[in-house]
Amino acid sequence: MDVVMERVTQEELAEMEFEPDFDLLRASAIPCAGFPEDIANIKDVTLRMEFEQMPPVSRDLNAPNQSVLKRGDGYIDLAISRETLNKIRMTKAQKRNEPYVEPDRYIQSDHPSIRAVADSVKGASGASGWELAQELSRWVGHYITGKNYGQGFASALEVMDTRAGDCTEHSVLLTALLRASGLSARPAVGVVYHQGSFLGHMWTEVYVDYWRTLDALDPAALPIRIRVAASSDERAFDATDMVRAYDVVAGMSVEVLDYTETEGN
Numbered sequence: 001m002d003v004v005m006e007r008v009t010q011e012e013l014a015e016m017e018f019e020p021d022f023d024l025l026r027a028s029a030i031p032c033a034g035f036p037e038d039i040a041n042i043k044d045v046t047l048r049m050e051f052e053q054m055p056p057v058s059r060d061l062n063a064p065n066q067s068v069l070k071r072g073d074g075y076i077d078l079a080i081s082r083e084t085l086n087k088i089r090m091t092k093a094q095k096r097n098e099p100y101v102e103p104d105r106y107i108q109s110d111h112p113s114i115r116a117v118a119d120s121v122k123g124a125s126g127a128s129g130w131e132l133a134q135e136l137s138r139w140v141g142h143y144i145t146g147k148n149y150g151q152g153f154a155s156a157l158e159v160m161d162t163r164a165g166d167c168t169e170h171s172v173l174l175t176a177l178l179r180a181s182g183l184s185a186r187p188a189v190g191v192v193y194h195q196g197s198f199l200g201h202m203w204t205e206v207y208v209d210y211w212r213t214l215d216a217l218d219p220a221a222l223p224i225r226i227r228v229a230a231s232s233d234e235r236a237f238d239a240t241d242m243v244r245a246y247d248v249v250a251g252m253s254v255e256v257l258d259y260t261e262t263e264g265n
Contacts, residue, residue: 042223065081147166159172203221
């Protein structure tokens with residue numbers, strides 16, 4: 001199947017209607033050659049992203065695990081690492097307003113069943129902060145046994161019931177559990193490398209001293225992942241937000257400039 005991604009105006013976007021099972025994460029495929037077969041051993045990578053239309057300067061592509069190295073004529077060079085490259089912190093105003101902790105229609109972090117799991121994992125592990133966030137991410141990865149693309153946009157409570165879904169379901173459930181544990185968390189979207197192409201993906205960012213990346217579906221995806229956008233408030237991404245985010249990568253091509261592997265490989 002050939003997938004064509006086209007830019008749309010904000011007026012066209014406002015008029016779009018989406019089917020319940022619409023999943024834009026599957027509607028993006030950006031070919032990229034140059035990686036070794038065993039990507040799990042890659043420590044960091046430098047990519048060149050070329051655009052038919054450059055994203056505006058206001059679209060900041062710096063993220064916890066990625067840094068813009070150079071912005072040229074029609075391209076951006078991006079460094080991506082397993083390590084945290086940018087310790088991005090909330091402003092004083094953001095901390096005062098406590099964003100990213102409230103429930104919404106997809107992230108029901110105040111529901112008793114969500115809170116019960118969060119409390120159980122915290123009690124069993126004795127962990128807090130970043131260690132607790134990692135424990136919750138592992139719990140979600142094991143709990144969702146039906147890893148498939150048939151759920152559309154399911155809420156955290158629906159995922160608790162079905163134990164099924166793709167990256168979106170892993171993201172919203174983990175975000176809900178993190179918030180139920182008292183940690184600020186938000187969904188993030190972008191593209192992830194898989195067998196020669198970058199494909200749409202969704203994961204989670206948690207705030208412990210600064211924003212950090214978690215991927216309950218595939219922890220090994222780091223560092224071959226480009227973060228395009230993160231939620232700007234407590235809301236989860238819906239289909240319309242996805243279109244806005246993926247408008248950035250419409251017509252983009254990706255080239256590997258360099259990479260390093262973990263020691264011993």
